[in-house]
Amino acid sequence: MRDTFVRALIEEAKTNKSIELITGDLGFGVLKPYWEALPNQFINAGIAEQNMTSVAAGMALEGKIVFTYSIGNFPTLRCLEQIRNDCAYHKANVKIVCVGGGFVYGSLGMSHHATEDIAIMRALPDVTVFCPGDATEAEECVKAAIETEGTCYIRLGRGGEGRVLENVDFKIGKAVNIRKSKDADVKIAVFSTGAVLREVFGACDHFEKQNIGVEQYSFPTVKPIDAQTIRECAEKFDYIFTVEEHNIVGGFGSAVSEVMAECNCKARLVRLGINDCYCTKVGNQSYLREQYGISESKIIERITEVISE
């Protein structure tokens, strides 16, 4: 997903000379193709995210479309007030890119886990929040962010995730339908955002094979949220499950619950995510997903448990 992002950005920046990329001294082995191709549209701001973010705002107010790039929480939480006051409030064309959403940097420890970023970024007015589920969605998010006026947040996974979807019918604020439910007794809808998509995809395959009616959506945009799809599913299905590689408080599941709380619906909502704790275990991304209940097998386990109640 990370390399796809860089390739997509290079393509866009070659023709759109107002695009700038600023990194907070990260991207070794990743951003080289960009700075070699477009040296006059690249800045290394050093390990100084607060400055990087306000610089981006200043450049954006001079007419540029500025991507800031770092990993984990560094481009967001570390410089949150700069995003709020200098970027979002000024409707500055700054596109904040995080590599490593969720447990990507698993073994590096808690400091490197971006597990509250969706909640925090979506709480800011005038910030569009993208969490692509795979490389295909990531390409679309880059293009959409360039076309979207104002401040955007793009939460990427890691490198080498590949594609779950060959192509998507992408629209800002619209969920991507991945599978339609077949007529069956228990009808469930499964929503996810971000790169946990692959785990969710596997889990949905399982239920489909069990002949349990399952409809799957990926939400590459968390803000604005696709309220229409949520409302339709809430009327149609018995259960809606949300899955995110993120704290269960304030993130994607919360965004879905906000919509459901204000409509008359039959579906019961169950949110899967990190259960409001910091990760204290050591391990790689797939290990931590398993430990914190968002691996394919744990998703299957939890959904089975709920629909068997």
Place this chain on the structure above:
Amino acid sequence: MTSKELAWKIRRHAVEMTHLSGGSHIGAILSVADIIGVLYTDVMQFDASNPKWDKRDRFILSKGHAGASIYAALAENEFFPVEELKTHYQNGSRLSGHVSHHLPGIDFSTGSLGHGLSAAAGMALGAKQDCKEHRVFVVLGDGECDEGSVWEAALFANNFRLNNLVAIIDYNHMQSLDYCENTLEFGNFADKWRAFGWDVCEVDGHDHDALREALSKNENRTKPLAVIAHTIKGKGISFMQEDILWHYRFPHEGWEYDNAVCELHAVKPDGVIDPYTPNGISAPCPIPEDADIKLKHILTETYHPTFFKKEG
């Protein structure tokens, strides 16, 4: 309008605006008034009838709490009516206490310290990339330089040789609770900026000629410029000078307002019209004997920890 006239007007508006609104930070506004007065008469290029003119010099008041100084300078330069200054802090006003870009002539909103230099650096960088010739001015408070982000920006601006960037530091030596030296001591402040690679110029921040010279365009400059403007907090109104109290207090009805106005009138440049008290105040309330003046109200007068000593 001359810089002296504008600086006087800024001070007079500031007294009225804070008096009417109960707003804070008159000390900081008086401190920066001469700097703003010079910038908005003899230094910066702008066009009030076209606030977004692309060739204008950009300006950020990073010490956003002195916003009244900019509002006054913009109104006096006809960006909006002078009459609107009276709405400062009021319900429904455009003039928030801290600087708001929802006003013509304001390039950037501030209020949280430590953002302005970075944003100005971004503007300066963008201008350089596009071969634009305007300059970017940013005024910082000295206390603001406690913020680490200021020094991130200082490193950045030098690294990219932003010779179109001018930072003016309103060095009045006082911040929110105490003297800067008693808070997080800077040592030699100018040397700090030099150490970060900047060209540095130290001036008396109330000397207009010195400010004009320091801020004049120098085509040979290769580095960003820091103008350390030595100022006095509360400058121009004797009982407000060098007293932390006036970081917060506003001139109340009675002796405070009357004496502030009288002191300004005593130094009013010829021909300047005071829109509020055109003839001054003929019989000002006397200063009461128990008035809370001639004190500094600083933290270290009453804070005496035993776990550290600064001597030596």
